[in-house]
Amino acid sequence: xxxxxxxxxxxxNLISVFLALIMVIADATIGNYGVCSITVNAGARExxxxxxxxxxxxxxxxxxxIPSACGGRGSCGxxxxxxxxxxxxxxxxxxxxxxxxxxxxxxRLSCQVKVKTNVAVExxxxxxxxxxxxxxxxxxxxxxxxxxxxxxxxxDPNEISIKAGQYIQFxxxxxxxxxxxxxxxxxxxxxxxxxxxxxxxxxxxxxxxCTSYVHEHxxxxxxxxxxxxxxxxxxxxxxxxxxxxxxxxxxxxIKSILLDMQKQQNPRKAMYFFGARxxxxxxxxxxxxxxxxxxxxxxxxxxxxxxxxxxxWGGEVGLIxxxxxxxVEEASSSEAYLCGSPGMIDACIEVLGKLGVAEDxxxxxxx
Numbered sequence: 001x002x003x004x005x006x007x008x009x010x011x012x013n014l015i016s017v018f019l020a021l022i023m024v025i026a027d028a029t030i031g032n033y034g035v036c037s038i039t040v041n042a043g044a045r046e047x048x049x050x051x052x053x054x055x056x057x058x059x060x061x062x063x064x065x066i067p068s069a070c071g072g073r074g075s076c077g078x079x080x081x082x083x084x085x086x087x088x089x090x091x092x093x094x095x096x097x098x099x100x101x102x103x104x105x106x107x108r109l110s111c112q113v114k115v116k117t118n119v120a121v122e123x124x125x126x127x128x129x130x131x132x133x134x135x136x137x138x139x140x141x142x143x144x145x146x147x148x149x150x151x152x153x154x155x156d157p158n159e160i161s162i163k164a165g166q167y168i169q170f171x172x173x174x175x176x177x178x179x180x181x182x183x184x185x186x187x188x189x190x191x192x193x194x195x196x197x198x199x200x201x202x203x204x205x206x207x208x209x210c211t212s213y214v215h216e217h218x219x220x221x222x223x224x225x226x227x228x229x230x231x232x233x234x235x236x237x238x239x240x241x242x243x244x245x246x247x248x249x250x251x252x253x254i255k256s257i258l259l260d261m262q263k264q265q266n267p268r269k270a271m272y273f274f275g276a277r278x279x280x281x282x283x284x285x286x287x288x289x290x291x292x293x294x295x296x297x298x299x300x301x302x303x304x305x306x307x308x309x310x311x312x313w314g315g316e317v318g319l320i321x322x323x324x325x326x327x328v329e330e331a332s333s334s335e336a337y338l339c340g341s342p343g344m345i346d347a348c349i350e351v352l353g354k355l356g357v358a359e360d361x362x363x364x365x366x367x
Contacts, residue, residue, distance in 0.1 A: 038120075
């Protein structure tokens with residue numbers, strides 16, 4: 001009986017492989033969709049593309065850059081556009097990111113919509129101002145054992161207009177087993193006053209396409225293509241007290257905002273809670289100390305969740321959400337700005353809600 005079960009499993013696996021092979025062949029042969037037209041914003045732009053590619057890629061190739069933090073893998077939900085004609089049926093991969101109201105408005109994930117016929121789309125007007133930039137790697141610096149600071153000098157165009165806290169998309173070229181360009185989103189760490197440079201903090205993710213490229217292949221002097229800026233993660237112009245929370249490379253946009261606050265001598269009360277595992281995961285402590293001294297009413301609170309004996313750590317200990325819960329008694333009048341992993345952001349939103357922060361006053365880029 002056990003032998004029969006194994007044979008059955010083997011047959012099912014063979015059938016699955018066979019069907020997958022048929023789908024690949026069909027997509028490459030029967031699925032030859034020829035040339036299709038894409039109409040953008042009722043004729044503001046119109047062009048022809050080779051069918052069979054994703055709408056996201058087709059738009060990018062025409063210089064219309066749609067934000068996609070995950071590089072088109074369907075896991076971030078940022079690449080939303082309205083597909084008025086030619087989008088076909090919703091895919092199961094889209095539904096977790098599209099609510100009922102968005103479905104009524106024909107909102108789709110452009111990375112999941114394949115161009116198989118003529119398509120009409122509607123995109124936010126501000127995306128027409130997003131540009132592609134050729135840059136040169138001016139400097140690479142190790143911030144921790146797994147985070148590199150990469151400074152890019154803009155070449156063409158040679159300036160970028162960006163708000164502190166926004167992000168760009170980094171174009172990873174073909175390398176190793178990667179046989180096509182991919183995009184990844186990274187928050188900008190440099191102050192907006194430096195329009196000729198973009199500074200990124202990139203943490204190594206084992207197996208990550210872009211992070212592996214940056215940590216193992218990228219060198220000073222290399223050419224890098226980016227596009228942007230994107231995002232609405234920037235400091236609102238209010239007088240509300242500010243709670244910043246970040247971990248790891250989530251330092252980047254908060255640092256940019258703080259440098260801008262320093263330049264403006266912004267008097268708003270602000271606390272920055274930065275979480276790390278052990279002391280070797282902390283970085284830019286001297287820079288944060290200098291900002292504490294130069295920004296009115298600003299306090300920096302680093303915390304370690306698992307300090308080692310040799311760390312001799314005398315600061316806050318615990319998950320960053322626990323530290324926030326201990327040190328902030330009531331925050332109903334505050335705004336919060338978060339940057340970190342999706343899990344960390346969800347946990348912070350829960351804690352901040354208990355402290356009285358309204359959901360519409362909590363800002364973050366979840367990637």
